Amino acid sequence: MSTPQLVVHRDKELMAEAAAARLITRIVDAQAARGSASIVLTGGRNGNGLLAALGSAPARDAVDWSRLDLWWGDERYLPEGDPERNVTQARAALLDRVPLDPARVHAMPASDGPYGSDVDAAAAAYAEELAAAAGPGDHGGVPTFDVLMLGVGPDTHVASLFPELPAVRETERTVVGVHGAPKPPPVRISLTLPAIRAAHEVWLLAAGEDKAKAAAIALSGAGEVQAPAAGAYGRSRTLWLLDAAAASELPRSLYPPASA
Ligand SMILES: O=C(O)[C@H](O)[C@@H](O)[C@H](O)[C@H](O)COP(=O)(O)O
Incomplete structure (x- = not known):
């Protein structure tokens, strides 16, 4: 487990630009x-x-x-092309404009695909796809991702791991179907904490005042079942990328840094 490091940016635009620059460097190095x-x-x-x-x-x-291999931390279980699907939004934001190898874009299954309404079967299929991509040096049935990014919800959820729901307690499977998510839509697919923790680096992104309490709770020693973001860490690095508003309620010992 790596101790979280914090980087606080002036606002969410700068946070996005700095994180993008950081991601480019990380990809190029890998x-x-x-x-x-x-x-x-x-x-x-x-x-x-x-x-x-x-x-x-x-x-x-x-x-x-x-x-470049692209995977998803979670997906809203909706039909292919639905504007609310995470992959649809990622395509619109960037993926449609760069020369990716389609075979390396590992979108999570859609609800009108081969598994129909069976989200648990869809999750199991994604777990198999991950396992097939894992090499002998990888751990726990997933490839060792270079960087795994997570948005943080106001309730401290990450991916589709919501406080107290069964998915956040999963210790064996790498991918699970989620039923009854409090953020719509209720049916989702999510990587589990063990899969997240297989990554070299985990980056948590939080911007805006509505994230201030969540960041403070997750970074103050909360348990992962109550505060899933507290359980998201990377093998070699855990990085919280925040804007000033999201960092505004952090305990003084964390922000400004204790060494300042
Ligand atoms: O499918 C989703 O909704 C997500 O993957 C979810 O975990 C998201 O990252 C957080 O809710 C933060 O979302 P924002 O960045 O929009 O606040």
């Missing part, structure tokens, strides 16, 4: 070292803001888009 990179995208405004910023970042062409 591609230089291993030939490819593997990234997990998040739904939500902050994740999509980051993708849009990536699309207009000056260094965007440093990325070899054809050697």
Whole structure:
């Protein structure tokens, strides 16, 4: 488990631009070292803001888009192309404008696909796809993602792991179907905490006043069942990327940094 590091930006626009620049560097480094990179995208405004910023970042062409694997941390279980699907929003924000290899864009299944309304079967299929991509050096049936990004909800949810619901308690499976999510739509697919924790780096994105309490709770030693964001950490790095509003209620020991 890596101790969270915090980076606080003036506002959400700057946060998105700085995070996009950081992501480009991370992808380029991974591609230089291993030939490819593997990234997990998040739904939500902050994740999509980051993708849009990536699309207009000056260094965007440093990325070899054809050697990038994209996975999702969660998905809203809706028909293919639905505007509320995370993948549809990611395509609109960036993916349709860069030369990705379609075989390496691992969207989660849609509700009008082969599993129909059986979201648990759809989740199991995504777990198999992850397991098939995992190599001998990887842990827990998922590839070691270079960076896994997560938006943070006002209730401290990450991916589709909501406080107290069964999905956040899952310790065996890497992907689960979620029923009765408090944020619409109620039926979703989500990576579990064990799958999230297999990533090298986990980045949590939080911008806006409505995230201030969630960030303070998750970073103050709350339990992961009550505050799922508290259980999201990477093998080598856990990074909270915040804007000033989301950081406004952090305990003084965290922000400004204790060393200041
Ligand atoms: O499908 C979703 O809704 C998400 O993946 C969800 O976990 C999201 O990331 C957070 O709710 C934060 O969303 P915002 O960035 O829009 O606040």
